[in-house]
Amino acid sequence: MSQPILLIAIPLGLAFLSIILKKIKVPLLVLGLLFSSMLVFFIEKKSYIIGGFKPPFGINLVVDDYNLYFIIIVNVLFLVLVLANLSAVKPMATVLLVASAGLNGLLLTGDLFNLFVFIEIASIAAFILLTMDKQFLKVFHYIIIGTLASSLYLLGIVILYAQYGTLNMADMSGLIDGGSITPTIAYLLIFAGLAVEVKLLPFNGWVKGVLETASAFTGPLIGSLYAGVMLVVFGRVFGGVLNLSGTMVTSLTIIGVITLLAGEFMAFQSKHLRQVWLNSSIAQSGLAVILFLQGLHHVAVLVIVANIISKFVLYLVSGKIAAVIGHDKIADLKGIFMNKKALGIAFTITSLSLIGLPLFFGFFVKINILIALFQSSNMWIPALVLIAALIESAYVIRLLVTMWQVGEEGEKPETIEKPTFSLKVGFVTCAISIILGLMLLVSGVYPDLVINQSVKAGNVLSVNDEIQVFTMEGGLE
Amino acid sequence: MTITMIVVGLMALSLVTYVVSKMSKGLGSVLTILGPLVALLFFLLEGSGIASGSSIGILQFGATKLGWFFSVTMLIVYGCVAFFNPYWMKKLVHPSAYNMLYILSLAGTIGMFFAVDFIVLFIFLEIAVFASMFIIPFGKSRNAAVVYFAMSTFGSFAFLYAIFMMYGKFGSFDISFVLGQLATEPTTAIWVIILMGIAAFVKLGIFPFHIWLPMAHGNAPDTFSPILSGGLVKIGAFIAIMVVAIAPTYEVLKNSYEVMGLPILIYIVLIIAAISMVVGTLMAIKQDDAKKLIAYSSVANAGYIIVGIALNDQLSLSGAMMHIFAHAIASAAAFLSIGAVSYRTGTTKISELGGMIQKMPITYTVYLISIISMAGIPPMAGFISKWLLFQSLASHGLMFIGAAAFFGSVGSFLYVFRPLSGLFLGQLKPQHNHVKEAPIFMVVPMVILSGISLFFGVLPNGLLNFIGKIQVELGVEGITTVDTAIMGNNGLLDPTLVFINFGLGFVKAFIIFMSLSKSRKVGLMDTYTAAEFVYDPNVYHYAKSYYAPIERLYEKHPDIVALYKGLVQRVVDLGRLLQFIFFKTKPGTTALFIVLTIILVLWGEKIW
Structure with a gap:
């Protein structure tokens, strides 16, 4: 039996070691990540006490249906990402180990203050990693906003601690359910703190500067893994611990809806590949937040899973394209996939899944979102979600058509000359993209396993027996 | 063979086609011919009572006569058009993908026609849409694909929302059950009818959603335009029949305000259909590109189909279905003949062509027959459907709609004559002297x-x-025929008799023609004008601004495309504005937004 604390301790330990043993720090990094990615398959679902003090007095780590699959996805993808960028990560090996520890801590912890610590660890690692892209002013901007966010979060949990005398999530949840006073201001501060990390509008001023120049390494890391983990944390806090009610839910849902729509609007006008994806990530975060706030945890989980995988591929490929071509202006990427079909197909599958076309996993995400929203008698939100999806479809298809086709508008097919240049992207990147794309395709034809798992995950946050989901096997369940 | 096997088989075939095409383009394109033809054979052998087959997961199909009718129409079009595919393999940028998507879009449409539950219907609808969408940019335009997909997705999402509204009320996706329950929830029902109606309008290309037709049909590869016009737009007709005939629309609307004896909503639909006929006709008249011209004529013809479906009586519905069939066949043939000309000459612009009858007489005849059918002149199938529709309009006393339909019919003479005269007749361009008749398999x-x-x-x-x-299956009184005659409301029509009369007339004229002295054949340039010999053949060609006097009557018409462009521009502007506001490089601004939002939400908490 393995201890999940090792997922945090081993990378941290190796991080210190790698400072001393500079020569072998890359092997240490790979070793540490390999160890984590193997370990995740052996951990058991339960609460782990750290340091001998029983919760709520001590800190505990929790492994349950909600975070187990995310732990697996994040650790495996982290390893994959490092392997795909092995040449680039050398100067950052130590920081990457810290980032891995931070992300695992965020997913595992069962304690609100401990969560703050891991937010800080993960953020600091992110700040340093982002300097790889040489956009120092923008990273500095991120540092300021990120620090402000974690301060707000800290302030929020200070108020909660003052009121309830505990920082343990499970304990806090029980006390809040039984309590009579709603500490609105604390909720809001925590929301604001996390909203910066999950990129809700207007809290997300840092995102554009950081992600629009992200490389094939920092892009997937920040845009996919960090974003996914932060959403999981948001769900844990707002779905499982704090129970919002009344106007608060409405107000915060409105922020989510604005984020969703504004994200898609901004993505529609974006002229650069990574700018499109960062805006689309903003929109997807808004969607997940809406679903968490509406208590539809199982579909929120589906959104996060789909988003982690699809954005991973999209940022990876976009980053590589930008590195090879030197820029990522969409208008100049005409027919870029014509001589790199395998990569293009993986990219296409991923983006088609993102816009929720049938045969791809995103379709079941979309259908289940609508089922869940209509079941809770929402009429406006699904309409707005569909409008957002319409805008998303338009720009994604525009993008795909550009990247697959050459020739000016009105030019006849027989006169179009095929491009001769080849997109020089390494085998590893192609293989990763194709495997992840195939996963989206397979789970698009047979999504039942993922969907059933997401129902279990949703039930961890709040038990709901009346959940209906749409799967390939049994239709409605 | 069951429906499930055919649909799943076609889906599998699309993948096989891709792999085969990678090895040999020709072989892959032959598969695109065999696929639809074999499926058509199964449908014809098994008849409309074809077994639906066991379900695979949620994939469950039910045999209906309506589905069979639509599928066979679609398969005839797909099967015939596929013969052109081998000739286009060299011209296409992505031939393997084309072959795969060709079969995939067919699988999508067939699956959709037999779906028993709404989600399956939606899945196959979307498959058909995105498969066809990826083919369009293989042609002349990249934007057309995006416009097509955005429009189509708008319709699909309206449809999806309606599906879920019904699901929210009745807790099921089963088509017949849910639609049957609609009468119990009139408010929901009206929304569902409107939303599904919008979906049908978008797919059919009814005004004001018609702008994608000329773009997509006009710019798609020449082999795929016939599919779009003859096949895929008919998906909209299928949805429309579902809304009006399967859903209890008239029952839901029975208490609503009535105009000319029809519920107001139905009358509005008729008006929109009438506008489509007029707009489609007027726009078709002024097109120089033959493919765009036929695309606009599809808009006008979609108007007829919607009129027939919306009235939902014995004559109109049969007229609509006959028109669906007749127009699918005729527009596919018309697009194919233009495609054949394009194959030989490389252009579809009327002003760049002329006198093709001398080089491609069979293609000319095919075009002539198809436009006769599209214009609704006996003895073609298009006449039967228009006769039925006019019968129904007359017996309802719908004079304004009837006037529009009449306008559309007269206008269709104008627009079908334009390519006939400019493209096939008239002066042969010297650069087309070497052109031959299309290959035999075309x-x-x-x-x-x-x-x-x-x-x-x-x-x-x-x-x-x-x-x-x-x-009868749809719960409407069936059309009756006696021997070869069709029973209308005010008399009967015997098309066979009409044909014999026409035929005798032709024979008589032919005999007179033969008995007269032979005319001497001269070369096209063996002529003079204004007492001068003209040596430039281009001067004799008058296909440019063919209908200038008519076009002048409405040349300052408002352009609906501008409206859509404006809408897109607003989305872009709003996106830019949001980006400008929220993504400042100054962290202070973000901090300010954070604080303001917290205050705002707190304030909201206080107020309520």
């Missing part, structure tokens, strides 16, 4: 389609009797 499917148009124009009874059975 001629065969065109002749088959023309034969179908003629056959069902002369002997429509078999088809009409089957349509009558569909009508």
